[in-house]
Amino acid sequence: xxxxxxxxxxxxxxxxxxxxxxxxxxxxxxxxxxxxxxxxxxxxxxxxxxxxxxxxxxxxxxxxxxxxxxxxxxxxxxxxxxxxxxxxxxxxxxxxxxxxxxxxxxxxxxxxxxxxxxxxxxxxxxxxxxxxxxxxxxxxxxxxxxxxxxxxxxxxxxxxxxxxxxxxxxxxxxxxxxxxxxxxxxxxxxxxxxxxxxxxxxxxxxxxxxxxxxxxxxxxxxxxxxxxxxxxxxxxxxxxxxxxxxxxxxxxxxxxxxxxxxxxxxxxxxxxxxxxxxxxxxxxxxxxxxxxxxxxxxxxxxxxxxxxxxxxxxxxxxxxxxxxx
Amino acid sequence: xxxxxxxxxxxxxxxxxxxxxxxxxxxxxxxxxxxxxxxxxxxxxxxxxxxxxxxxxxxxxxxxxxxxxxxxxxxxxxxxxxxxxxxxxxxxxxxxxxxxxxxxxxxxxxxxxxxxxxxxxxxxxxxxxxx
Numbered sequence: 001x002x003x004x005x006x007x008x009x010x011x012x013x014x015x016x017x018x019x020x021x022x023x024x025x026x027x028x029x030x031x032x033x034x035x036x037x038x039x040x041x042x043x044x045x046x047x048x049x050x051x052x053x054x055x056x057x058x059x060x061x062x063x064x065x066x067x068x069x070x071x072x073x074x075x076x077x078x079x080x081x082x083x084x085x086x087x088x089x090x091x092x093x094x095x096x097x098x099x100x101x102x103x104x105x106x107x108x109x110x111x112x113x114x115x116x117x118x119x120x121x122x123x124x125x126x127x128x129x130x131x132x133x134x135x136x137x138x139x140x141x142x143x144x145x146x147x148x149x150x151x152x153x154x155x156x157x158x159x160x161x162x163x164x165x166x167x168x169x170x171x172x173x174x175x176x177x178x179x180x181x182x183x184x185x186x187x188x189x190x191x192x193x194x195x196x197x198x199x200x201x202x203x204x205x206x207x208x209x210x211x212x213x214x215x216x217x218x219x220x221x222x223x224x225x226x227x228x229x230x231x232x233x234x235x236x237x238x239x240x241x242x243x244x245x246x247x248x249x250x251x252x253x254x255x256x257x258x259x260x261x262x263x264x265x266x267x268x269x270x271x272x273x274x275x276x277x278x279x280x281x282x283x284x285x286x287x288x289x290x291x292x293x294x295x296x297x298x299x300x301x302x303x304x305x306x307x308x309x310x311x312x313x314x315x316x317x318x319x320x321x322x323x324x325x
Numbered sequence: 326x327x328x329x330x331x332x333x334x335x336x337x338x339x340x341x342x343x344x345x346x347x348x349x350x351x352x353x354x355x356x357x358x359x360x361x362x363x364x365x366x367x368x369x370x371x372x373x374x375x376x377x378x379x380x381x382x383x384x385x386x387x388x389x390x391x392x393x394x395x396x397x398x399x400x401x402x403x404x405x406x407x408x409x410x411x412x413x414x415x416x417x418x419x420x421x422x423x424x425x426x427x428x429x430x431x432x433x434x435x436x437x438x439x440x441x442x443x444x445x446x447x448x449x450x451x452x453x454x455x456x
Contacts, residue, residue: 009433035363
């Protein structure tokens, strides 16, 4: 397997398909539907089309030869719609890459803690005044929370950059941009109705993070909607998504200018509702407990390592208190 | 009598307009083409039927739906039938066929799971076997 995920060969295939339908077949409207990697390829293709002049060589070898071609394709999509279901925004958010990155972070902190203990560093904590011990502990937590995210990011980047190309026998070009990279170039360029769909419990991709904020910020507007469902796993097509898409979203694109928000309010309780795609309130969703969620979400392994270290360090004291000689 | 005929005319117009709006709902946009950018790995919920000949393909496939014909699967759900007597049955592509009047699926290079298409052939109907 050559692993052309998200890369130029796949983007060219989609660009050629768009060219054939818009330029050759004179289709006025294109409804571009992408799912998972397919949605990632679509985002990469859209970004390259709207910035055609900046990197003309990107489409070398494809049917898209001129800025006029690219603009005609974008215009056709703007008359249609763009639908992305469970889009893969970055390979680093793919669990096969992200989870080993997290595991390596945890292992690093555990190994570091054990090394410190073996070197006798835990005795330093005992020498600190009892009143100051919580402050030292907090400083350690703060240090870990700051460094843990970077460490995880470092590991996931390294896996994406070196391990994935290795697995693909060096067919995967890790220098190619990810769908979320430069996503802001689409802001104001895609004016078609947009539906972004995610699964609450997605076992394949990690999406409830700052990437979602950037995506919503890019597509925020009158016609962009965000839908989260919780009915199936990643590999199945969500019936709730199809229900919303074939009902409300279809009406929305059929009757240009109608407010889907009003339509969504009519949907009975218990059924998923597509919300207007906006960054407002998104931070609360991504980090429901503010700084604590931010710290725990990004640095839970680092925090876990530090807490483990503190517990092990204080173990003799605890033992003395629990079992006095 | 004249009033009754007027009322009848109004009712007829009302029925026709309702019917027309229902038809419009079936096809969202005229001259709209749906491109389904499929995920490389997709759990295809293939529906086998005695009237279908399922074949695997990796080529770009374009199907039009101007004749607006449908067939039913084993659960009674409508599957949109292509004008050339073919329909997408695999993957999720055919679920999006309703959005426009034609549909295509680009064949990405080296996709591990090739999408399959089903060609309808005339034969005596048989029992549908799901999955």
